[in-house]
Amino acid sequence: MSDLENFRTEVRAWLQENCPEEMRDGDITAENQCWGGRQWEFQSEAQKVWFERALAKGYTVPTWPKEYGGAGLSADEAKILDEERQAIDARKPLSNFGISMLGPALLAYGTHEQKAQHLTAIARGEIRWCQGYSEPGAGSDLASLKTKCEDKGDHWLINGQKIWTSNADISDWIFCLVRTDFDAPKHKGITFILMDMASEGISVKPIVLISGHSPFCETFFDNVKVPKSYGENNASVVGEVNRGWDVAKNLLVHERGMLGTMSPLRGTSGPESLGKYAAEKIGLDASGRLDDPALRQSIAQAELDNWAYNLTVERLTDEANAGNGLGAKSSMLKYAASELTKRGTELRMDIEGTTAATIGEDGIEYGSLANNWLYNRAYSILGGTTEVQFNIISKRVLGLPSQ
Amino acid sequence: MPLILSEEQEMLQDAANGFLAEKAPVSAFRKVRDNKPADGFCRELWSEMAEMGWAGIIVEEEHGGSGFGYVGAGVLAEQMGRNLTASPFFSTSVLGATAIQQYGTEKQKEENLAAISSGEKLYALAVDEGPRHNPSRIAFSAKPSGNGFTLSGAKTFVADGHVADKLIIAARTSGEQGDPQGITLFLVDANAPEITREYTPMVDSRNAANISIDGLEVTGDDILGELDGGYGALEGILSAGRAVLSAEMSGSAQQVFGVTTDYLKEREQFGQKIGSFQGLQHRAAHLATEIEMMKSAVLKSLKDLDADFDNAGMTCSLAKAKTGQVAQLATKEAIQMHGGIGVTDEYDVGLYFKRVHVAQQMFGDAGFHSDRWAKNSGF
Numbered sequence: 001m002s003d004l005e006n007f008r009t010e011v012r013a014w015l016q017e018n019c020p021e022e023m024r025d026g027d028i029t030a031e032n033q034c035w036g037g038r039q040w041e042f043q044s045e046a047q048k049v050w051f052e053r054a055l056a057k058g059y060t061v062p063t064w065p066k067e068y069g070g071a072g073l074s075a076d077e078a079k080i081l082d083e084e085r086q087a088i089d090a091r092k093p094l095s096n097f098g099i100s101m102l103g104p105a106l107l108a109y110g111t112h113e114q115k116a117q118h119l120t121a122i123a124r125g126e127i128r129w130c131q132g133y134s135e136p137g138a139g140s141d142l143a144s145l146k147t148k149c150e151d152k153g154d155h156w157l158i159n160g161q162k163i164w165t166s167n168a169d170i171s172d173w174i175f176c177l178v179r180t181d182f183d184a185p186k187h188k189g190i191t192f193i194l195m196d197m198a199s200e201g202i203s204v205k206p207i208v209l210i211s212g213h214s215p216f217c218e219t220f221f222d223n224v225k226v227p228k229s230y231g232e233n234n235a236s237v238v239g240e241v242n243r244g245w246d247v248a249k250n251l252l253v254h255e256r257g258m259l260g261t262m263s264p265l266r267g268t269s270g271p272e273s274l275g276k277y278a279a280e281k282i283g284l285d286a287s288g289r290l291d292d293p294a295l296r297q298s299i300a301q302a303e304l305d306n307w308a309y310n311l312t313v314e315r316l317t318d319e320a321n322a323g324n325g326l327g328a329k330s331s332m333l334k335y336a337a338s339e340l341t342k343r344g345t346e347l348r349m350d351i352e353g354t355t356a357a358t359i360g361e362d363g364i365e366y367g368s369l370a371n372n373w374l375y376n377r378a379y380s381i382l383g384g385t386t387e388v389q390f391n392i393i394s395k396r397v398l399g400l401p402s403q
Numbered sequence: 404m405p406l407i408l409s410e411e412q413e414m415l416q417d418a419a420n421g422f423l424a425e426k427a428p429v430s431a432f433r434k435v436r437d438n439k440p441a442d443g444f445c446r447e448l449w450s451e452m453a454e455m456g457w458a459g460i461i462v463e464e465e466h467g468g469s470g471f472g473y474v475g476a477g478v479l480a481e482q483m484g485r486n487l488t489a490s491p492f493f494s495t496s497v498l499g500a501t502a503i504q505q506y507g508t509e510k511q512k513e514e515n516l517a518a519i520s521s522g523e524k525l526y527a528l529a530v531d532e533g534p535r536h537n538p539s540r541i542a543f544s545a546k547p548s549g550n551g552f553t554l555s556g557a558k559t560f561v562a563d564g565h566v567a568d569k570l571i572i573a574a575r576t577s578g579e580q581g582d583p584q585g586i587t588l589f590l591v592d593a594n595a596p597e598i599t600r601e602y603t604p605m606v607d608s609r610n611a612a613n614i615s616i617d618g619l620e621v622t623g624d625d626i627l628g629e630l631d632g633g634y635g636a637l638e639g640i641l642s643a644g645r646a647v648l649s650a651e652m653s654g655s656a657q658q659v660f661g662v663t664t665d666y667l668k669e670r671e672q673f674g675q676k677i678g679s680f681q682g683l684q685h686r687a688a689h690l691a692t693e694i695e696m697m698k699s700a701v702l703k704s705l706k707d708l709d710a711d712f713d714n715a716g717m718t719c720s721l722a723k724a725k726t727g728q729v730a731q732l733a734t735k736e737a738i739q740m741h742g743g744i745g746v747t748d749e750y751d752v753g754l755y756f757k758r759v760h761v762a763q764q765m766f767g768d769a770g771f772h773s774d775r776w777a778k779n780s781g782f
Contacts, residue, residue, distance in 0.1 A: 275782035290782045299782070300773035301724075308725045311699035315406040322407055332692040391681075393688035398664050400678040400687065 007077055011084045018053040019090045022046035031367055035096050037128025038172045051125065054093030061099055061123045064107070068115050069123025075321040097166070098122035098129040100258040102175050105192075105251040106238065113234035118194070130197070131255075132162040132176030132219060133248070139164070140388045142177075143186045143245065147221060149178035149193065156193065156236065158201075158224040164382065168204045168217035171197055175251075181242050192244035193237050195226045211374035212364040252384065256334035257326060259383045265306045265344040274299045274344065278351045295350060302343050309336050328396035331389040338379035338386065345373040404710065406702055412478055415471065418455075419482040426451065427488040429751050435489050436608040442566050443602075443610035444489040453522025458496050461643075462504060466516035473643060473708035477650035477701065484654025487754055489609065491525045493647065494563035499526025501643040502571050502588070505712060506628035506636040511590065515569070527567035527593070528640060529558035529614055536767045538573070538637055541586055543616075545574035551622035552576065554589065554597075557615040562765070564612030565602040567593045572616070573637050576630060586634040588627040595619055607757035639712065642719040645766050646704040649722035652762045653694075653701045656726070656733035659755040660694060663687070663737045683740060690729075690736055697729040717779060724772035727763040734759045 023046055025032075032043070034051050042048040054060050057071060063078045064070025073081065085092070103122055106115055121127040138145040147160025158178060168174065173196055181189030195202075201224035207216040226236050239247045265274060275290070278299055283291050290296035313333060320326045348369055349356050356369045364371050380386040394400040408416065427448055435444060452458060460476045462468020469475070476497055483492060496519060503515045518524035530538050543556030554574055564570070570593045578585025593600070597619035600612045628636035664687060667678030677683055704722035707715035734756035738745035745752050767775070 273780060275777055275780045279782040284782065288778065288781075290777070296777055296782060297770070297773060300777040300780075301769075303780070304721055304724050304773055304776055305696070307721055308696040308700040311406065311703050312696050315699040315702065316695070318405040318407045322405070329695070332688075332695055335688075336692055336696065387685065390685040390688035393691055394678075394684035398687055398691055400664065400667055400684050401676045403675065403679040403681075 004076055004080065008080050008084065011081050012087075014057070015084055015088060015090060018050070018057075019085075019088065020046035020050055023050045023091050024089045025091070033091060033095050034093060034125070035128060036094050036098075036125025037096070037170065038126070039170055040125065040128065050091070051093045055124060058123075060094040060125065061103065061119075064103065064119060064123060068119035070119075079317065079321065094125050096122075096125075096128055097131055098127065101131060101251050101255050102129050104254045105175075105247050108250055109192075109239040109247050111233050111235070113231060114238065117230065117234055127172045128167070128170065130165050130168045130171035130174050130219075132165055132168075132174045134164045135161060136163050140385050142248075142384075143190065145177055145179060145190065147176070147178045148182075149180045149191060151180070152225075154228055156226045156228065158193075158195075158221045158226060160221050162219040162221075163207075163216075165204070165217045165219040166215045166382075168197070168219045169206055173197055174202075174219070175238075177244055177248055180244075184242065187245045189242055190244040190248070191237055191241050192239055192247040193226060195224065195236065199224050199226065201225070209375065209378070211371045213366045213371060214375065214378075253327070253330050255383050256330040256389070259334045259337060259379075265302065265340065274303060274347055274351070277348070281351050295347075298350075299347055302340070302347055306340055306344075309333075309340055312336070328392050331384075331392040332397070334383060335380075335386050335389040335393075341379050342376050345369070345376045349373050404706060406699065406706070408474070408478070408702075412471075412474055415475055416478045416482065419457075419479050420485075422455070423482050423486040423488055427483075427486055427490075429487050429754065432487040432489050432608075432754070443563075443604065443608075444491060444566075448488075449490050450522055452490060452492065453520070456520075457492065458522040459500070459516070459520025460496055462496075462500050462516050462520045466504070466512055467520040468500070468516065469520075473646060474702075474705045476647050477705040480647045480651040481654035481657075481701075484651035484656075484758075485658040487655070487758060491563045491566065493644070493651070494528065494567065495519055495524075495526045497647045498528040498562075498640055498644050499569070499571065502526075502528065502627055502636070502640045503590075505639055506588070507590075511627065515590075524568040525563060525566055526569050526571065527561050527564040527612075528571045528573075528644070529561045529564065530573050530637065530641070531559050532557065533559060536765070536771055538634075538641065539583060540580055541573050541575055542580045543572065543574045545576045545587060545589065545621075547576075548620065551620060551625070552587075552589075554591070554616045554619040554621060557613065559613050560603070560765070561612050561614050563610050564593075564614050565600050565610060569593055570598070570614065571627060571640075573633060578631075583634040585631050586637060587630050588633040588636055589621055589625050590627045591619065591621060591625055605761045607754070607761045609758070609761060638716060641766055642704075642716045643708055643712075645719040645723040645772075646701070646708055646715070648762055648765060649701045649704065649719075649726040652726045652730040652759055653697055655755045655759055655762075656694060656697065656730035659737040659752055660690060660733050662752060663733075663740050666741055677740075686736060686740075690733060693729045693732060697725050700725040717776065720767075720772040720775050720779075723767055724769040724776070727769040727772070730759040731763060 034047055058066060059071055061070045062073045062081055066072045099122060103119060106119055133142060135145045150157045176193050177190050178193055179189050180191040201222045203220045205218045207214055207218060229235050278290055285291045316326055316329055456469030457479055459468030460471045460479060461473060464470045500519050503511055532542060545552040545554050570591050572589045572591060574587055574589060575585055576587040597617050599615045603611050603613055605611055667683060668676060670677045700722045704718040707718045737752040738756055741752055744750050
């Protein structure tokens with residue numbers, strides 16, 4: 001037996017023995033995931049047990065080096081772990097922006113001390129991170145950001161505002177893009193900085209969306225003092241001052257990779273097969289077909305597209321593991337996933353008809369289908385709009401000329 | 404199993420690419436189209452392909468083939484789709500070889516597989532009986548008579564039916580039109596006097612024929628697979644055909660997209676490269692994404708056929724549905740983005756547009772396969 005087959009056997013046995021039944025519910029959503037952080041409370045004993053067992057094994061961040069709390073798995077091993085986890089419908093023991101976005105950027109650009117402090121805390125679920133990228137005047141045109149960061153000798157002084165800061169109200173730390181040089185060309189004066197959300201001068205205001213709810217916030221910086229260093233060689237700035245765009249770009253690839261690997265027709269509530277769901281709600285005709293031919297065709301097409309999409313995630317991952325990096329193709333996955341996600345909830349709304357188009361006494365209920373349907377409109381906007389992804393694909397994948 | 408090609412398969416791809424670019428590029432296809440040889444393809448070229456082991460690409464080595472399986476066949480078909488290579492590869496090496504290798508008796512394998520692998524004999528599969536693909540509506544009759552059956556009926560759109568040495572006919576031995584039970588496959592000599600073949604070249608200049616049979620006597624030995632239970636075998640053969648045809652269409656779509664992006668990079672209008680216009684960039688980016696989805700579906704269907712032939716039906720439907728849509732989009736966009744030159748006969752993109760249309764009609768279009776998927780999924 002090859003090493004990988006041995007590993008699969010071990011992982012399968014380990015999951016069987018250590019993942020509590022309750023954590024294998026097949027319906028994995030943003031609401032029932034374990035996010036971690038200072039304010040985190042486990043939703044159940046099973047969630048806590050699962051998290052602690054995974055942590056002890058390094059499986060909260062399986063590919064990270066052991067010295068920073070990971071299990072040091074190779075890409076092939078991590079894929080096996082993921083496959084075996086999904087085979088029993090187990091939730092991830094921990095998921096958050098620290099793992100999916102900041103971690104990879106720190107692994108690429110951080111000093112040993114930065115990694116030791118921050119990666120370890122992320123792996124242990126101690127710190128929940130949010131991302132300070134967008135600004136009111138700089139959404140899709142991210143590099144035109146204006147939040148000002150001044151060098152005050154022993155500290156940085158930050159003034160400005162971020163918007164669309166997901167979960168800023170419940171996060172502990174923020175990784176942020178700030179402008180350190182207003183005279184340089186716009187990509188050259190940006191710095192990537194880490195700060196504690198408890199710092200004096202930071203305030204947060206949630207944003208209400210058309211869905212009635214959202215994780216988004218506005219985040220304000222009013223003379224916030226950020227120390228130059230959290231300890232020797234542990235700077236608050238990641239990478240070089242004024243060179244934060246490099247870090248940001250690296251991180252955006254991970255963000256798009258993460259957004260692009262969502263399972264689009266799932267995770268919106270309800271079963272994976274829209275067709276079966278529709279059959280239950282609408283019924284079948286005498287020939288066994290859904291009693292609404294146009295809807296049936298739309299559902300079948302969406303399911304096939306979803307299948308092709310999932311296979312593409314698998315293929316591009318396999319190609320990346322074989323040495324051909326994903327690179328700008330992550331923009332393709334991001335685009336495709338956001339469109340499919342929207343299609344999924346639109347179809348659910350059509351299947352439910354007027355039933356789903358009602359409103360409760362307290363407004364649109366959080367987690368309801370209508371709430372997801374409205375919220376999902378944001379998927380093709382957040383993390384870079386579809387149009388921005390198209391620009392990236394045109395230039396970086398297809399090599400089309402700039403105007 | 405990772406969703407990528409093995410080193411061996413990549414080598415096959417490189418070899419195919421090199422050979423076809425030299426011996427069977429689009430210009431060679433144009434010659435066939437314009438000179439109209441009676442066969443509709445070049446026999447010498449087919450012999451050379453056979454010598455390289457392509458005619459027997461899926462045939463196991465013990466029967467004279469090269470044993471590359473369906474991923475191997477797909478790798479070749481993709482390159483043929485890029486070059487619009489005209490050959491009986493699909494009808495003989497994919498459909499004929501699959502039918503006999505998967506469902507034939509030992510005797511049938513001995514008699515036919517080596518002849519396929521050597522390129523000596525050509526095969527054709529006769530399924531459809533009307534303008535739209537619909538294998539469950541088979542009415543072609545096979546009535547018991549004496550020790551065997553009498554075949555009578557008509558078939559349409561039989562790829563390479565005009566030159567085939569042997570025909571595989573899906574006929575009804577019992578039951579009513581629409582029943583999956585009661586279908587039987589017969590392997591018959593195409594030159595029997597009871598068989599009339601009308602060559603019906605398609606809009607893409609590929610070969611097909613209408614075939615009618617009037618009172619052909621056959622015996623139990625001519626049955627391929629099981630009596631009355633041929634529908635399953637037919638589905639298997641069609642699955643293989645759908646996957647490999649998808650690979651061919653994927654090759655055409657990728658090629659035409661490459662030609663189009665090259666054009667966008669060099670053509671100037673309004674004093675600028677047209678590829679710098681966002682209106683075109685965004686459509687190209689959308690299409691590039693769809694092409695990635697198509698490639699994954701095609702490779703998965705080929706891998707599934709190699710890993711578990713009997714259960715690959717739905718991934719083959721996925722591949723055919725996805726490829727049908729994406730390849731059509733790619734060829735339509737190619738014409739539109741090229742502007743006037745795109746609709747000239749002299750320029751190649753129109754050839755791909757026509758080819759993809761015919762391939763999309765063959766063995767079910769995207770609508771057929773999404774219907775099949777829905778039915779199989781219980782809705």
